[in-house]
Amino acid sequence: MDSIESYLQFASSTLDETGPIGLRYFRQPIDIAQKADASPVTVADIEIEALIRDRIAQTYPSHGILGEEQDPVNISAELCWVIDPIDGTKSFISGMPLWGTLIALLKDSHPVLGIIDVPALGERYVGTPGRGTERNGESIRTSHCTELRDCNMFATSPDMFSATEFQVFESLSRRARFRRFGGDCYSYAMLAAGKIDAVIEAGLKPYDYLPIAPIVTGAGGVMTDWNGNPLTSSSDGRVIAAATPALHRALLEETIKLQRTEI
Known part of the structure; x- marks a missing residue:
């Protein structure tokens, strides 16, 4: 395995190429297709993922690739790249700037590097567990919030929860200082x-949460599934991300209790 720095340099240079692709299509007339799961996809999603896959195949031909828009490749490999070409496609096609390209590198199914690139805002977030998180090269840290009643809580959309899951979120978020919807990957960047x-969400795919987890944890936060388990490629897509271990414990305890009640 090469150094994390070499993988980061590779990913960063690749994102330098993909950013202009997204911006070229952003807020322009664009065809929108609908996938089998009813989610939208654009030519920007397809072109960005294709470029990233091509660069990985050229540079690291033995590595696996798991992306949103194409079939997985060699995902049982020790090292596997995870790609979400445009996280927040609905925001992208609505002209909202809070979409991003997500890349993770997994070692044995666990993320060791994560990047959120937000071209419309000129911001790039890079996280590696135990090594810190940076925004455009400057270190950032989560807040010091430890209590549910003091926290501001986000989720991308109530539509992403099942009825039972939303009852859990509703019970938790109504006890928070305030709650907001929207943000996609940018909510985790702001965390x-x-x-x-x-941030509490459900219905996510591995390419949604695996690039984000190292960014949250590298900044001092905690991010797990709804049962407190570390996030891997086989997690169920329900996540709790919190600024501090104490806040995460409080949210996790209540989430587990509420799941039992609601079920």
């Missing part, structure tokens, strides 16, 4: 930067 205290 890492100390502006948002908690």
